[in-house]
Amino acid sequence: MTGTTARIDRVDATAYTVPTDAPEADGTISWDSTTIVIATLRCDDYQGLGYTYTHAAAASLIAKPLSNVLNGADPMDIPQLWEAMRRSLRNIGCPGVGWMAMSAVDHALWDLKAKLLGVSVTTLLGCARERVPVYGSGGFTSYTIDQLQTQLAGYVEQGIARVKMKVGTHPDQDARRVFAAREAIGEHAPLMVDANGAYTRKQALTLADTFAECNVDWFEEPVSSDDLQGLALVRNHLRHMDVAAGEYGWDTWYFNRMLDAGAVDVLQIDGTRCGGFTGFMQAASVAQAHGIPISAHCAPHLHAHVCCAVPGLRHLEYFHDHARIESMFFDGLPQLRKGALVVDVDRAGLGLILKKQDIEEYRVAS
Numbered sequence: 001m002t003g004t005t006a007r008i009d010r011v012d013a014t015a016y017t018v019p020t021d022a023p024e025a026d027g028t029i030s031w032d033s034t035t036i037v038i039a040t041l042r043c044d045d046y047q048g049l050g051y052t053y054t055h056a057a058a059a060s061l062i063a064k065p066l067s068n069v070l071n072g073a074d075p076m077d078i079p080q081l082w083e084a085m086r087r088s089l090r091n092i093g094c095p096g097v098g099w100m101a102m103s104a105v106d107h108a109l110w111d112l113k114a115k116l117l118g119v120s121v122t123t124l125l126g127c128a129r130e131r132v133p134v135y136g137s138g139g140f141t142s143y144t145i146d147q148l149q150t151q152l153a154g155y156v157e158q159g160i161a162r163v164k165m166k167v168g169t170h171p172d173q174d175a176r177r178v179f180a181a182r183e184a185i186g187e188h189a190p191l192m193v194d195a196n197g198a199y200t201r202k203q204a205l206t207l208a209d210t211f212a213e214c215n216v217d218w219f220e221e222p223v224s225s226d227d228l229q230g231l232a233l234v235r236n237h238l239r240h241m242d243v244a245a246g247e248y249g250w251d252t253w254y255f256n257r258m259l260d261a262g263a264v265d266v267l268q269i270d271g272t273r274c275g276g277f278t279g280f281m282q283a284a285s286v287a288q289a290h291g292i293p294i295s296a297h298c299a300p301h302l303h304a305h306v307c308c309a310v311p312g313l314r315h316l317e318y319f320h321d322h323a324r325i326e327s328m329f330f331d332g333l334p335q336l337r338k339g340a341l342v343v344d345v346d347r348a349g350l351g352l353i354l355k356k357q358d359i360e361e362y363r364v365a366s
């Protein structure tokens with residue numbers, strides 16, 4: 001223990017489900033809403049706030065058992081609390097939704113600690129860079145060609161040069177859709193594709209040749225991210241296209257297995273799944289030890305803070321659903337400037353203010 005007098009005196013969690021602005025699908029699932037679970041921790045007059053995107057069940061896991069670990073604890077001792085939360089979830093199902101509940105709490109702990117110290121989370125973590133390059137992401141397989149082109153071209157017009165689209169739902173249509181995307185964004189904007197593990201190994205290799213004709217330079221989850229040999233096989237065949245995966249990674253064991261297998265050129269990390277900023281930094285260290293760059297997956301305005309701090313960062317995914325929800329839910333977000341997110345380090349903690357009145361209609365559990 002640090003011996004400070006600060007103690008967490010209240011723990012709350014609320015889940016909100018927000019309909020998408022159009023039907024959305026990738027190579028393996030479709031969806032019409034997104035659920036955000038927000039954890040809040042109080043310590044005297046200070047409040048820490050963190051979130052994850054998962055099932056509303058995570059809110060009840062924050063209420064119990066995680067609150068049992070947190071109530072009365074010193075919020076400065078994040079490593080100690082992180083280990084205690086992990087142990088408390090062992091017999092419940094860990095990793096999984098419990099790990100995502102813990103991720104929301106970890107973000108809230110960093111927010112609270114930074115506020116108690118009167119600094120931004122970015123300042124508390126320590127800056128490796130002041131701007132976090134983003135890429136525009138969406139391009140759902142449920143979109144018409146017109147919707148696809150409008151969204152991706154819109155990112156480029158906003159100054160986000162690099163964009164990513166989904167593929168894999170109808171492999172026979174993917175070549176046509178990728179050519180249409182290239183036509184919309186122009187000759188020079190980097191184009192990425194994400195199959196969400198939908199292809200077989202042979203499909204992935206065949207389609208990679210077609211994608212290469214459109215100068216696609218990133219092939220995400222060409223096969224299942226659980227098929228490490230398959231990822232490595234595709235990676236070893238592609239000379240001018242990076243293979244990326246890791247967004248479903250939970251812990252350092254997972255990331256180490258993926259990197260030991262030589263499965264990816266770039267490791268994706270999602271702090272809303274892998275234990276918050278604490279888990280993100282652990283995963284980034286594993287990547288650094290393997291000499292592999294990293295890319296942050298989704299939750300852009302949250303990840304912007306930890307992305308300022310870690311080595312080897314290539315970029316952060318500015319995902320359509322999450323960028324939209326974060327703008328609906330919070331004031332004080334990091335600002336998008338010339339294709340990068342910039343944190344205002346004069347704002348304490350994460351700098352976020354929840355727009356409670358505006359979002360009440362979406363509340364589903366607390």
Ligand SMILES: [Mg+2]
Pocket residue numbers: 194196220221247
């Ligand atoms: Mg993906």
